[in-house]
Amino acid sequence: MSGQNIFDKLQNIDRKVFYWVLFITLCVPFMFPLALPIKVVKNTSDLYDGVTGANIEPGDIALINFGYGVSAWSECAPGIAVCTKALFREGARIVFMGSHYDVELTYNKLRSDAAADFAGKTYGEDYVFLGYFTGGESAIAQLATDAWTVYPEDHFRTKVSDIPLMKDFHGWEDIALVLSSDTGDVGSYFLRQWQGAHGTLLAEIGIAMNGSTDYPYYLAGNYFGLSIGSRGGAELEVLIGEPGEATTSMDSINASHILIVIAVILANVGYIVQRRKA
Amino acid sequence: MVFAITGIVTVLMFVEYFFFPQDWIVASTVRNWSVIILNISLGLGAVRLIMQHVMGTQRRRENWQFSALFLVAFVIMLFTGLAGYLSTGVATSNSVYNWLFNHVYTALGATTYAITGFYIFSAAYRAFRARNVDASLMLIAGCFVILSNAPVGEVIWSGIPAIGEWFRFVGQVPGMRVFGIVGALGTIAYGFRALLGKERGFYAGGAED
Amino acid sequence: MAIIVTGRVMTFILLILTFAAMYYYMNLGKKGKIFKIRTLPAIQAIPEAVGRAAEMGQPVMWTPGIAGGLNDATQGPQTLAAISILEYVTEECVKAGVKIAALCPLPDALPLVEETMRTAYTAQGKPEEFNDEFIRFFSGQSAYMTGTLGYLQRERPASTILVGGFYYEAVIIAEGGNTIGAMQIGGTNNTHQMPFLVATCDYMLLAEELYAAGAAISGNPDALGSIKGEDMIKFLIVAITGVGFLLGAAGITFIADLLGM
Numbered sequence: 144m145s146g147q148n149i150f151d152k153l154q155n156i157d158r159k160v161f162y163w164v165l166f167i168t169l170c171v172p173f174m175f176p177l178a179l180p181i182k183v184v185k186n187t188s189d190l191y192d193g194v195t196g197a198n199i200e201p202g203d204i205a206l207i208n209f210g211y212g213v214s215a216w217s218e219c220a221p222g223i224a225v226c227t228k229a230l231f232r233e234g235a236r237i238v239f240m241g242s243h244y245d246v247e248l249t250y251n252k253l254r255s256d257a258a259a260d261f262a263g264k265t266y267g268e269d270y271v272f273l274g275y276f277t278g279g280e281s282a283i284a285q286l287a288t289d290a291w292t293v294y295p296e297d298h299f300r301t302k303v304s305d306i307p308l309m310k311d312f313h314g315w316e317d318i319a320l321v322l323s324s325d326t327g328d329v330g331s332y333f334l335r336q337w338q339g340a341h342g343t344l345l346a347e348i349g350i351a352m353n354g355s356t357d358y359p360y361y362l363a364g365n366y367f368g369l370s371i372g373s374r375g376g377a378e379l380e381v382l383i384g385e386p387g388e389a390t391t392s393m394d395s396i397n398a399s400h401i402l403i404v405i406a407v408i409l410a411n412v413g414y415i416v417q418r419r420k421a
Numbered sequence: 422m423v424f425a426i427t428g429i430v431t432v433l434m435f436v437e438y439f440f441f442p443q444d445w446i447v448a449s450t451v452r453n454w455s456v457i458i459l460n461i462s463l464g465l466g467a468v469r470l471i472m473q474h475v476m477g478t479q480r481r482r483e484n485w486q487f488s489a490l491f492l493v494a495f496v497i498m499l500f501t502g503l504a505g506y507l508s509t510g511v512a513t514s515n516s517v518y519n520w521l522f523n524h525v526y527t528a529l530g531a532t533t534y535a536i537t538g539f540y541i542f543s544a545a546y547r548a549f550r551a552r553n554v555d556a557s558l559m560l561i562a563g564c565f566v567i568l569s570n571a572p573v574g575e576v577i578w579s580g581i582p583a584i585g586e587w588f589r590f591v592g593q594v595p596g597m598r599v600f601g602i603v604g605a606l607g608t609i610a611y612g613f614r615a616l617l618g619k620e621r622g623f624y625a626g627g628a629e630d
Numbered sequence: 631m632a633i634i635v636t637g638r639v640m641t642f643i644l645l646i647l648t649f650a651a652m653y654y655y656m657n658l659g660k661k662g663k664i665f666k667i668r669t670l671p672a673i674q675a676i677p678e679a680v681g682r683a684a685e686m687g688q689p690v691m692w693t694p695g696i697a698g699g700l701n702d703a704t705q706g707p708q709t710l711a712a713i714s715i716l717e718y719v720t721e722e723c724v725k726a727g728v729k730i731a732a733l734c735p736l737p738d739a740l741p742l743v744e745e746t747m748r749t750a751y752t753a754q755g756k757p758e759e760f761n762d763e764f765i766r767f768f769s770g771q772s773a774y775m776t777g778t779l780g781y782l783q784r785e786r787p788a789s790t791i792l793v794g795g796f797y798y799e800a801v802i803i804a805e806g807g808n809t810i811g812a813m814q815i816g817g818t819n820n821t822h823q824m825p826f827l828v829a830t831c832d833y834m835l836l837a838e839e840l841y842a843a844g845a846a847i848s849g850n851p852d853a854l855g856s857i858k859g860e861d862m863i864k865f866l867i868v869a870i871t872g873v874g875f876l877l878g879a880a881g882i883t884f885i886a887d888l889l890g891m
Binding site for chain 2: 634
Binding site: 156158166181182215248277281282288356358372396401403406407410411414415 | 453455594598
C-alpha cells in the first residue's frame with residue numbers, strides 16, 4: 144500500500160467502502176425525496192394501452208402469471224398492481240396463477256395494493272386465484288389446451304367445476320390477453336406455447352435484468368407491451384395517475400445509477416493517468 | 422433404453438407440434454408424465470439433502486452445528502406444513518408455518534436478492550476499464566445506457582435518453598437477437614447430437630464415441 | 631386440409647434442413663473428413679484451471695446454475711452441456727489429484743451429475759476415490775447462492791467453473807469467486823446473464839459455444855461435423871435475412887410472407 148498515489152487508490156478502492164457508500168446513497172432519497180419527473184417510454188405506454196384499450200372488453204378474461212417472488216416485489220409488483228386495477232376498471236375478469244413458491248404472499252400483496260378495486264369484485268365470478276403450479280413449460284403448454292388438467296382446484300382447494308369464472312376458461316381461446324411477470328423464463332414459456340402457437344396477446348412485466356432479453360420480442364411484436372423493472376412500474380403508476388411504491392423507489396434508483404457512473408469514472412481516471420505515466 | 426425413450430418422446434412432440442393444430446392426447450399424456458417425474462425429483466433432492474446433513478452431524482464434521490440446525494428447520498417446516506395440510510387441506514393454514522415462511526424465509530430471500538445490486542456495483546467498478554478501444558466504447562455506451570434508464574439522466578442532459586436509446590436499438594437489441602438466434606441453433610444442434618447418442622452429458626458419460 | 635399446421639410449415643422445412651445438414655456433415659466426419667473448429671479459449675483454460683488448483687492445493691468448484699431444470703426446453707440443454715464439461719473437468723482433476731466439488735441446485739440433474747463423476751473416476755482407474763460427498767445439493771435459489779458463497783469463503787477453491795443456465799445468482803457467485811481470487815470459467819446461453827459472467831469471469835463460453843463445448847472436448851469427427859452443419863444453416867439464415875432485408879426495403883414482403891407460412 145505504501146508508495147501508492149491517489150491514482151492507484153482510485154483504481155483499487157476497497158469494495159467495503161463502496162458498499163457502505165451505496166447503502167447510504169440508497170437510504171438518503173427516502174428521507175429527502177427528489178421526486179424527479181418520470182418520462183414514459185413507448186414499450187410501457189403500449190402495455191398500458193393494451194390493457195385499457197380495444198384488446199379488452201367487459202367480461203373478457205385476462206390471465207396474470209406471478210412468476211416472481213418476494214425478492215422481486217419492488218420491480219414487478221407495482222406494474223402488476225396497475226395492470227390489475229386497469230383491467231378491473233375495464234370490466235375484465237382475471238385469472239391469477241403463479242410459478243413461484245411464494246405466490247400466495249404475492250397474491251396477498253396484490254390484494255392489498257389494489258384493495259379498492261378488489262373490494263368491488265366477487266371471488267369466483269370476477270377473479271380467481273389458481274395458485275402455484277409445477278411442471279414448467281409442459282404445464283404452460285397444457286394450460287393452453289386444457290387448463291382444468293393443470294388446475295383441477297384453485298389455491299383454496301375449490302374444484303374448478305364449482306367456480307363460475309373457470310367454467311368460461313378451458314384454454315387459450317377463452318383468454319383475451321396474458322400478462323406474465325417473472326424473474327426468469329416463464330414469460331418465454333407463454334411466448335412459445337401461447338403467443339407463438341396460438342397468437343394470444345401477451346405482455347411482459349419483467350425485472351430490469353431481463354429487459355434487454357425481452358426487448359427484441361417487444362420490437363418483433365411478440366409482446367404487445369413491456370414494462371422493465373421498477374422504472375416500468377413507476378411509468379405505469381404515472382399512466383394510471385396513482386403514484387405508489389415504484390415512484391418512491393425512483394429516487395434511490397437515480398442515486399445508485401449516478402453513483403455507479405461516478406465510480407466507473409473515478410476508476411478510469413486512475414487507470415488512464417497511471418497508464419500514461421508508465 | 423434412455424436412447425429409445427428420448428427418440429420416441431422427441432418424435433411425439435414433433436408430430437404434435439407440426440401436425441396437430443390442437444392438443445394430441447398421446448403427447449399430452451407424455452407431458453403429464455414429465456410433470457410427475459419432475460415432482461418426484463423434488464423428493465430426490467430432499468432425500469439427498471437430509472442424507473448429506475445427517476452424515477455431517479453424525480460425523481461431527483466442521484460446522485456440523487449448521488447441519489443440525491438445518492435438520493431442525495427441515496423437520497419444523499415439514500411437520501407444521503403437514504399439520505396445516507391434514508387439518509384444512511391447505512399447507513399454508515398453519516400459523517407457525519406461515520410465520521416462519523413469511524418472516525424468516527421470504528425475508529432472507531429478499532435480502533439475498535438485494536445483495537445483487539451491491540455485487541453488480543463492484544463488478545462494474547472492476548470490469549469497466551478503458552483498456553483498449555473496444556473496452557472504451559463499451560464503457561461509454563454503458564454509462565449512457567445506465568443514465569438513460571434512470572429519470573435523472575434526462576435532468577443531467579436532455580440528450581442522454583436519446584443517446585441511451587440509440588445504443589439500445591443499434592447495439593444492445595441486435596446483439597441480443599444474435600445471441601438468441603445462435604443460441605437456439607446451438608440448442609437444436611445439441612438436441613440432434615443427443616438424439617443420435619453423441620452427447621456425453623445427456624447419457625451421464627455413457628454416450629457412444 | 632393442410633397436413634402441416636398453418637404457420638408452422640416454414641419452421642418444419644427449416645428444421646428438416648437443419649437436421650439434414652448436420653446429419654450430412656456428421657456422416658462426412660464418420661467417413662474420415664476432418665473438421666476444424668476454432669479453439670474455445672474457455673475449454674483450453676480448463677487444464678490451466680486444474681493445474682492452478684493442483685499448485686495451490688485447493689479444490690476446483692463446478693456449478694451449473696439454478697435455471698437449468700431438465701424439463702425446460704431452453705434451460706435444460708444448458709445443464710446437460712454443463713454436465714458434459716463436468717465430465718472433462720472431473721477427469722482432469724482425477725489425473726492431477728485435485729479435489730472437485732459439484733454444487734448442484736437442480737434435483738433432477740443430481741443423478742446425472744453423480745453418474746458422470748463416478749464414470750469419470752472409473753475411466754481414470756480410480757473409482758474408489760469417488761465420494762458422493764463431492765456433490766452438494768442446495769434447494770432454492772437463495773440457499774444455493776448463500777451456500778455457494780459460504781463454500782467459496784470456507785474452501786477457497788482455486789478455480790471455479792460456472793457453466794449452465796443461470797439466473798441472477800450468476801453475478802453473486804461469480805463476484806464471490808472474484809473476492810477470493812479464483813480463476814473463473816463461465817458459460818451460459820441466458821442472454822440476461824451473459825454480461826455479468828463476461829464482466830466477472832476470466833474465460834467465457836457464449837451462447838452456442840456452451841453447446842459446442844462437449845463436441846470440442848471429445849473431438850469426435852461426427853460431433854464436430856454437426857457443428858459444421860450448424861454453421862451452414864447459419865449462413866442460410868444470414869442469406870435469408872439479408873435478402874429479406876433488401877426486398878423488404880424495396881417494399882417486397884415475399885421473404886417475410888414465406889417465413890410466416
